[in-house]
Amino acid sequence: MSNDSRMTHPKKSILIVICKIATSQPRPNGDRLRGVYHYHNLLAWDTLAMFLGKLRTILFNFILGRKRADYHARIGAEYQQNNAKRAGVTTTRRGLQWEVLREGSGPKPDSTSQVIVHYCGTLINGVEFDSSYARNQPLNISLMDVISGWREGLQLMSVGSHYRFVIPADLAYGSTGAGLLIASEATLIFEVELLEILSSQLHS
Numbered sequence: 268m269s270n271d272s273r274m275t276h277p278k279k280s281i282l283i284v285i286c287k288i289a290t291s292q293p294r295p296n297g298d299r300l301r302g303v304y305h306y307h308n309l310l311a312w313d314t315l316a317m318f319l320g321k322l323r324t325i326l327f328n329f330i331l332g333r334k335r336a337d338y339h340a341r342i343g344a345e346y347q348q349n350n351a352k353r354a355g356v357t358t359t360r361r362g363l364q365w366e367v368l369r370e371g372s373g374p375k376p377d378s379t380s381q382v383i384v385h386y387c388g389t390l391i392n393g394v395e396f397d398s399s400y401a402r403n404q405p406l407n408i409s410l411m412d413v414i415s416g417w418r419e420g421l422q423l424m425s426v427g428s429h430y431r432f433v434i435p436a437d438l439a440y441g442s443t444g445a446g447l448l449i450a451s452e453a454t455l456i457f458e459v460e461l462l463e464i465l466s467s468q469l470h471s
Contacts, residue, residue: 336442336451343436343454346391350433363419364433371427371461378418379468381409385460396448405462414439417457424461432457 351358356366376382383405387398399406410418416434424430436442436452444451 339450339454340436340452343391343452346454347433347435356433359419361415361419361438362435363416363438365420365423366431367428368431368458369427369429371425371429373426373461374464375423375425376410376421376461376464377467377469378410378422380421381407381465381467382421382461383407383463383465384421385462387458389456390448391454391456394448396446407465416455417459420457421459421461424459426461426464429458429460432459 347362347364350356350364353366356364358364385399385405387395387400389395395401410421413421414434416432416438419438420430420432420434434455434457436454439455440449440451440453442451444453449455
């Protein structure tokens with residue numbers, strides 16, 4: 268009986284030892300896979316965090332831009348309303364406001380004319396954003412290449428005239444704006460002198 272015990276117990280002991288060794292051994296493949304998964308998981312979270320950060324910035328800029336546009340639209344409308352009450356100011360059907368500072372006696376351009384003008388452009392707060400006077404060089408340009416407010420306004424002028432225009436945003440740069448100074452929905456003021464008409468596609 269003791270011999271049978273010696274024959275059976277070693278087998279059980281060996282099996283137990285083998286099981287313990289097997290369960291206690293490191294699993295490099297599993298650990299490596301878990302590490303890779305963890306690494307990619309971190310990358311995914313980093314990417315998501317970066318995306319959310321950029322999205323937050325885009326939304327913030329959009330909201331800020333919309334508020335600025337609403338502000339400029341409001342103060343522009345108020346300025347136009349007050350300007351329309353001034354003596355000598357005429358408002359066209361499209362909303363362009365014009366005032367004669369000096370009336371010329373020459374011909375008037377058409378919508379395709381190439382003209383030479385002197386001008387100064389300001390915001391309604393008086394900030395100047397462009398001026399041919401400052402450059403000491405008149406502008407040679409086609410009426411087909413200017414903003415709608417200019418195209419309409421210049422056709423009201425005779426050569427030699429000097430007009431002041433208040434141009435609403437939808438006849439200027441609209442919701443896009445232009446450069447660093449002209450904001451979205453900005454109302455613009457231009458003083459323009461029509462110096463010469465060079466040519467016209469309608470009368471060439």
